[in-house]
Amino acid sequence: MDELAQFPSKCDPKHARKKTSDKSTWKRSTEQRKRYESKGLPKFPNCNHNQKAFRCAKLICQDVRRLSVCDNRENHQEKEVVTSPAEYVSVLEENATVTDLSKIALYDWKKGYENIIKPTTSWNFPFMKTKRFFLTRTKSENILVQGEIHYKSEINTKSLITKNKKNRHATTRGDSSEQYFAKQRKSERCDQTA
Structure with a gap:
């Protein structure tokens, strides 16, 4: 009776009828691995803050990695105050084509x-x-x-x-x-x- 009550055990994947696909070789998973793998050691900021608020001199490598400091700070630095429309135009010209509306003929x-x-x-x-x-x-x-x-x-x-x-x-x-x-x-x- 005990022989009948036995449940079949899992078959070895090598001998199974249905082939199991190796997801690690898929294009999506290889691209995901490339996207998240490190491109090198994180770069420390070039400052010597040592106060309570900013302790840049005492940062460890993991903190810098979490902060994800950009390589090109000029490209990612945001302007706090834009005082004139000409500044908007200069910012937009860096990333897009700007057309001056005053030079386009207006039709009614x-x-x-x-x-x-x-x-x-x-x-x-x-x-x-x-x-x-x-x-x-x-x-x-x-x-x-x-x-x-x-x-x-x-x-x-x-x-x-x-x-x-x-x-x-x-x-x-x-x-x-x-x-x-x-x-x-x-x-x-x-x-x-x-």
Whole structure:
């Protein structure tokens, strides 16, 4: 009876039917090992503080490792106070491409599309009360708009918002005759903030 009550023991992994995969050779685990392995001994800070608050002279190697002092302090040092927008620009130029907005031509798109798009009062739904908008582009490059007052319903139909015999390409930024520049005062305000 004791022989029947015996439970099978675990099989040796070499003789098992199902192969066990060695996770240590996987790409993910090798990259993780590389990421967390040490790149060398930690570098001690170049200061001789010996007061109660800062005891840099008495730091041990483990403390320096925990503090994770950066090699390039100039790159990671944060400015405490930024006094002018020019300082923001200099910080951003180190890490990204900065475009001066005062040198870009300003267009008044509302005035440019005034002759093409119907006023919102003549659309087939109340514009101010609308909570959801559905925009659909047709093959003829026109845009159909459907506006819904309620979140859970789709009652209205899609319709054109352009005037008769007009499409959205009737005005372009490139046409010198159709350019509508914004007021000079607006560009002066951009210059003041920069």
